[in-house]
Each structure stands twice: as C-alpha cells, then as structure tokens.
Amino acid sequence: MAKFTLEAALKAVGVGSFAQKTIKFRDASGEEFKGELLIKIISHDDVVNATDIFKLKNKQDITLDQLRKALVFQTVYEDEEKRFFPKISDIGSISTEILNAMYDAADEVIDFSGKNWISAKTKKDGASSSSTESAEEQLPKLSEE
Template sequence: MKKLNTSALLALSGAALSDLVPKAPKFIINDEQMEADVLVKSLSYDQVTHMFEGCDAEKITVADVVKKRVLLTVFNAETKEPLFPDLEAVGQTHPAIINALHDASDEVNDFLGKNKLKLKNMNSGASSSSAELVAKPLNKPKRK
C-alpha cells in the first residue's frame, strides 16, 4: 500500500478530480456485443452529496439516481463535452447503454462502495480462503 504525506494526498485528490478517465463500457443490444469509448469524470465529495439538493428526497427513484450520475460524469471521448445535454436525453437512451455507462462511472467514482469493502476486507485480518471456512465433514458410521 502506498503511503502519502499531506501534500501528496491533496495533490492526488486535485489531479483525480481534474482528469477525465477513459473507459470502454460494454453492453449487449439485440444479442450483439458492443463497446463504446467514453470519458468519466471523478466527482468531488460535495458534488456527490449535493447531487439532489433541492429535490424532494421522498420522490427520488433509483432511476433518477442512475440518470443523474450518468449526466454528471460521462463525457464524449472525442469532444470532452458531456455526453448528454440533460436528464431527459439520458432517459431516452437504451437501458443496456445506460447501465453500462453507469457501471463505468461507478468504477471511477465508487458510488456503490466496492472499494471501501475491498479495503475493509484487506484490513480485517480475516483469511480470504473460503476453504478454511468450510466445516470438516462428519465421519459417517460404517454399515455392518
């Protein structure tokens, strides 16, 4: 694990937030596998936590969350402009494409907390071997 001093930590954060990360999300439409080149923006903590500021929290759906994340993070690889102009345009896109774009965005922004779980498992000291968790089978009595 790489250890950072305070200056390196802040520099890393600034660089990570300013870079657009190339991604190639894969999806299937009509039984044909496809891939697209996009860029994904890392969002700051405030951008993530204030994403739905001013919205009625009781009316926000999972679909609203996915569309907003894609709108704010996915960029055209050629122009470096946002891929979609607004939420309505995101919503008019094929679900397989939106799911693939959201997965690419999650790889960069870790919205679902996968990296936190990885760190927790690495720091837990517990064995990662599933074989050690399996109980030893009981001996069966021999038939006479």
C-alpha cells in the same frame, strides 16, 4: 513523505480530470458492442448533490433510478467539453443495459460509495478465504451408524 494537504488530495484523486473507459453491451443483433467514453472525476459534494438536478422538495423522495441517472449525467462525457447527454431527460432514451454499463464505468472510476477499493483490497489480501472453500469442506460430515 510529503505533507498531506487539500491541494495534494485534490491532485491525487484528480477531481475535475477525466478517465477514459470502455463500456460493453449487446447491440440490436445481440452482438457485443464496445464504446469509449470519458468519465469526469467529481468531488464528494458533486456526488451528494447530483440529484439536485431533479429539483425535488425532499431528498428522501429520490429513487435509485433517479440517483443512477443523475450520477451518469454528471460524470459521462463524449469529450472533455461535451456531456454525453445534453439533458437529464435524454438518459431515459437508452437501454437499461447501456445505462448500467455507464454507471458501472463511472462507479469504477469514482467509487461512489467507497466499496471498490475496500472490496479489491479484501480480495487481494485473501481476507475472504471462506468463499474459496468447497461446499464439502464447509459442511460437517455425517457419521454413519
């Protein structure tokens, strides 16, 4: 086994590299639309400081909407040289469905809160078997008198 170093960690997670993702949403006629985009893999500090773009005096004032927009702005690219949104204010011009699809794609690549890997591992290991039990098995049987 190789020695684990900061350089090895950065290389392993791919900070600064891009992952291609497909997003899906409904177009104006209600049909499914698919599009390819790039997600830039950013560091923990970039995730934590993404909302600095709003220049708020108090970080506790940040809304969930601003957090999601900041993370999409930082991570979603048309190509490796061009962000999808030229300005943070451009994000509000798309539908909520597209914004959510972009955020989900970025979260899948970067795993902003660390939940995706843990959740997938739990499901794979079968640790959450109670959710697969039927309702009948979970409810106690009533005795007839």
